[in-house]
Amino acid sequence: MDKLYWEGTETTPEVLFDPENQKYEITGRSFPEDPVEFFQPIFDWIDANLPEADHKVKMKMHIEYFNSSSNRMILLILKKLEEHLAAGKDIAVQWCYDDEEVLGDGQMYSTLVNVPFELVEVDE
Template sequence: MEDIRIEGTPKTPTVNFIKAEGILEIKGRSIPENSIEFYKPLIDWIEDYARTPHNATNVNIQLEYFNTSSSKCILDLFKKLEAINNSITINWYYEEDDEDMLEAGEDYDAIINIPFKMIEIEEI
């Protein structure tokens, strides 16, 4: 399977899914009017990846904004990751003082059965 590398736009995030390193990154903004179109290939990729994952998977989510249309897609993406039995961590980055983004990470943490690490950074 091929890695996914997508450049970010003002409405969609930068995506780097690198199988050989077990690194899955989503960064930037996710506020498209139709999120399914954007996320479907990513969710399919993860479904495939979960069959033969790297021995450790690091998921880095570093979002400045995301809309509710994306939030369901991100949940579906995390649910596909639950199939991975090897070591896996979801690193949820949020900007200093952005309690709403921290809380958004806690929402997923409450639903998803994968360890979350909340990481405060100065600027996204």
């Protein structure tokens, strides 16, 4: 499995998928100019690498703000995780929030996909 790392910017989240250290994280703000261009490599990585995972994949998502285009892309990531869970992989999502709006987003996503969801309040 390959490592994927992108440093976050003012408009894009930091992405760290590190199978060797079993860290899978998307953190920061998400309102890229071209969401499909930004997120497509993430979708590709998930499809290429998760079938090889021999450990639990806990996707930590702490997205402080995202626009409607990113909303759709986040849902597609969760749907991809759901597909791999259905194929027998051990997958869960840890949705981190520091305000009620982000909590509400996590609660909404948890009803839209059949993936174990943990909602975690963080101080920031």
